[in-house]
Amino acid sequence: MAEVRHAASALTVGAHLAATGTGVRLSDEQRLDWLRLIRSDNVGPRTFRSLINHYGSARAALAALPELARRGGAKGPTRIYPRDQAERELERAQALGIAFIALGEADYPHRLQMIDDAPPLIAVRGALPVLARPTVALVGARNASAAGVKFAERLARDLGEAGFAIASGLARGIDAGAHRASLETGTIAALAGGLDRIYPPEHAGLADAILPHGALISEMPLGYEPRARDFPRRNRLISGLALGVVVIEAAQRSGSLITARLALEQGREVFAVPGSPIDPRCEGSNGLLKQGATLVTEAADVLNVVRPILGQRIDLSAQEPERPLSPPGEPEDDERARIVGLLGPTPVSIDDLVRLSGSSPTIVRVVLLELEIAGRLERHGGGLVSLV
């Protein structure tokens, strides 16, 4: 059903990004490799990108994983997602009407691919065109007040009528109100679990109602039950899909504030709706206003900010696609030991590692990949790494 074009085997994520909108597509084999790679132990979105950029393809990266893990000093076995399991996931997805879209493909949400930990593959169910629409995220308290939900509905409806898709997290309260009010105009729910594990369960009907004009997306495997710690990670997708995030009724230390912080890190606009200082559900949103978030009492407050952004051409060259190496350099044992010796539990910058080790940036990156695949490295923001 999907037209499969042949893509160069040395296709890199960077090249994918550069080719955005030109309709570059993975072959079925490539998609299987991508799925296996991102589902393998210790491979997150950033590591995935490093591996693809270093080895030139997911297949080559998969082949390198056992050796990388061994050289990185993995304590136990590093599990590579089995081919048959990936095949079953793709078959199951197809049966459920779920598409896996790869970073760089035309259907991949435009803004989402710009974040540095964009998922290499997203599972999507529903109307794919909604992902191409300019999007505003609405998030807020699960235990929202009636006034909060009413306002979320009003804002989602008005933004929807103004041509924007509404992204949220399918949670109770504000999220549900935002989705409900934009079912006809188009809404996107980013899930923390697999697309066949709707959470909360009572929103299964709402999830179905989203599909005709909107979409459910997830980076997690089918069948995956979301745990509490998966929600903050999921929140980066909500903000990443959007030009801006509107926070309605968020308490202190709430998930909505995490989404607002991620939005700032991603360079997205942050909006907040004012609320009574007497209501603890408004402490977080009022706090955002004090920190400079744009105050929203009507859709125009959002439109005035996001419409001018829409007019700006996005310069993807800022993504700095890296050149694949062939053949990848391999560090000598003593060189690896010297680099590992510079690492500890305190985050250090990769630039410092290169400078202090005297090794080439390529070698340092390979050693870091090894440690990562071995489950021994943690990546922080701003190019900082530490040993786990």
Next chain:
Amino acid sequence: MAEVRHAASALTVGAHLAATGTGVRLSDEQRLDWLRLIRSDNVGPRTFRSLINHYGSARAALAALPELARRGGAKGPTRIYPRDQAERELERAQALGIAFIALGEADYPHRLQMIDDAPPLIAVRGALPVLARPTVALVGARNASAAGVKFAERLARDLGEAGFAIASGLARGIDAGAHRASLETGTIAALAGGLDRIYPPEHAGLADAILPHGALISEMPLGYEPRARDFPRRNRLISGLALGVVVIEAAQRSGSLITARLALEQGREVFAVPGSPIDPRCEGSNGLLKQGATLVTEAADVLNVVRPILGQRIDLSAQEPERPLSPPGEPEDDERARIVGLLGPTPVSIDDLVRLSGSSPTIVRVVLLELEIAGRLERHGGGLVSLV
């Protein structure tokens, strides 16, 4: 009871301002003259100031009023407040424990005398020292929500405990909450009617409760029943007393927004408390936030702004005290006609009048005073005047 010092007969309002804090006091006779002058037809605070500055004393100005009115072309008689009536007002005030404090006297509220239409005399009942305290005004909706009143009480209590007097307007809702919560620490109610005409009547008990540690003030005569149009005028006193005005739950086109506008014109800080966009009572206050008012969810938000202002020395020389003229110049008839001929219903600047008429600034001012006393001149902001 009050120590009466002899003040120079040529005492000007400007000189008063310059002497602030040195304890300059009007004699009983002077106070009587001041009261008669400000209670006479067509004499408002700005005209009062012009008259005192031009004639050197209220007594001389009173003597000049009939001739000024005649020369200005008054249609009917211009009523000068009779001496016996002023005496009765002062006697009645004394019996009620009400003091009349003149602009420039030590007890006159420090900040209030800095506004350009400060009342020449204010009637004060209660504890005079509260007028010397740094003050924050809290204003808001009469039909406030329970949450709004609760927040007003909390804020007034916290600001009171931080050493600030609380100014408001004794209205239902927010005002009453603000006063009630600061009865012990000190609160000031500025009334639109006479001090013996408490409005609304059911707040008579609250007004009495204010007196031990706070004060009621008014510029209106005893016995004066406030009308709707008196409240905006009164609002300038609330903002004028304060370093800043906090607006809590204000609808569009509400009196609280007038107070906020006056506060801006007076160079006072404007604060607003966020509220639900669903609640029409919060449209005005949220609108102020959009326009840049400081968002307040706790007393610290106010204190962080007003405490640094307190530390600033106020330069009263910015008030530009004008020199009294002796003898005042008198325009010739043709000169007067020429100046009046330049005036019309469209506001023009006094500077332009001086330039276009070729008359001296003094002569132009005298002609304007004549027209004013005759009830034919309207003064606008920014030195603009027009014929009525």
